[in-house]
Amino acid sequence: MSQSTMMRPPVPPDVVAPLKAPRSGRGRSQRAVAAWMLTPAAVLGTVFLLVPIALTFVLAFTNARLVSPEPMKFVGFDNFTRLFSDGTFWTSLANTVIFTIVVVPVQAGLALGLALLINVKMRGVNFFRTVYFLPVVTSMVVISMLWLFIYQPNGLLNGLLAKIGVHGPDWLSDTRTALGAIILMSIWQNVGFHMVIWLSGLQTISPSLYEASSLVGATTWQQFRFITWPGLRQTRTFILITITIAAFGLFTQVNIMTQGGPLDHTSTVVYQAVHTGFAQQQTAYASAISLVFFVIVLAVSLVQRYLTRDKDVAR
Template sequence: MTALVTPNARSRGNRKEQFAALAMFLPAGVLILTFLVIPIALTFILAFTNTRLISPEPGRFIGLENFANLFTDDTFWAALRNTVIFTIVVVPVQSGLALLVAVLVNSKVRGTTFFRTVYFLPVVTSIVVVSMLWLFLYQRNGLINVLLSKIGIQGPDWLGDPHWALFAIIVMSIWQAMGFHMIIWLSGLQTIPGELYEAAALDGATRWQQFAHVTWPGLRATRTFILITITIAAFGLFAQINVMTQGGPLDATTTLVFGAVRAGFQQQQTGYASAISLVFFVLVLIVTLIQTLLTRDKEAK
């Protein structure tokens, strides 16, 4: 005879499952609480105080004073302008080049594995190492200016000229992260059924028509993901600036994240840095929501 499961036994089994689930969630939950929830909560609190990193006097509530100072600070507006320019240029150029490379390496020809590795290599290399490498390339007598001099062009002081510094950072950043998004595009390309291309070829569609009517619609979910991830990464520009320019010259490369770090740790103005971080958080949230809404509208159509 089949043994009947009593309610008590079922209850004990459910409790064991709940305990096991809690035990597996606990490590991740502690990390999320420690490094995400608590810092975000402290940022919201400290943004309305005059707290300093090292000070014998405790911080006190000052209301919106940090934000009033922030919105009248020329350095903040320069950082916001640089961040927006960087994002506007990097998002379409980086995603477009990554898609082009992905289409090329997705072709069934010899050597594609080698090129995938070459394009992805800068991604797995430390951003600090990459920044140091390009720092040497951008010197007045660096490799880039030497090559330009061979064709009769006198290269500028890439990182020392306010007119060229941000452009130099943009070029380096696009090159460094393009391989990561190439891999994402490539994974999306490989989910498109080959039968669709065969049917399009039988109908006489050209390569461009196949891309426009088969490839691009098939990458809808992939391009949404890439658009959001590139935008968030572009707004968070910091490491390159910290290594290569320190925000100079004349705040030509200062960004919101670098400004927050500089205010919080170098100038020890924790409350003011929290205000910058809060503005940055709201800005990224608004941009992400707008992108999501626009993408949903297009998909619905």
């Protein structure tokens, strides 16, 4: 023990206690402030998320209607029995799956191509970035109404086709083209959003990797295959999940442009649930549709998560 330590006087306990008290009080004050800041988000999350989910589980097993003189009563699995024998539900589910299968790879691929084109340092590239992203900041309602006029029998699209001698159909009233028309419009509107995400992923890849590969004579395709694509692994996982979720939630385009027609060829599960619950006022049946759809989306999400985790482990 050093001499300075031996000569240091002991600190009285009545001095140590006041020194520790403010720290404890400051900690409680910080926790109180954090609790107050979290309260609005917690209240909103409870009212608009947890309560509707709980009501969906409860109402799905009743005969509740939006407006009805009859009291609500428990009916067991009657709504689910009706749902699984409902041809409209299976058609809506098939349309949703087709929409998702087409939109996810096509939109992701186009967005990646655009990101590669604008990931350069040249004059005027910011103009093209703005043009490609402009549909994203426009409301889907406005976009749907705009394309509704484009798809009319005497609209812009058929007018352009007539100039080259092609007679265009009534795109949104023909069972062979209605869903494809909505798919085309949806991809056009959302591709710019995922282009920006791809671009952010591209800019995280070190330029030194491309310089080193150029010195050993790597081609552009080899650089993309062995540098760009592996470097975008986390980005493409995020894009896959976001596009899939958005595709399963297809509603606005259908509600404005076709209302599920013609002959349910553009009806989706979300549109059927909303139409059944509000237009037909069958709240319980709509809740059963939403509950089954929730299980389907949850299963798809778990599969995506498993496949992504399996690839990460393999690497």
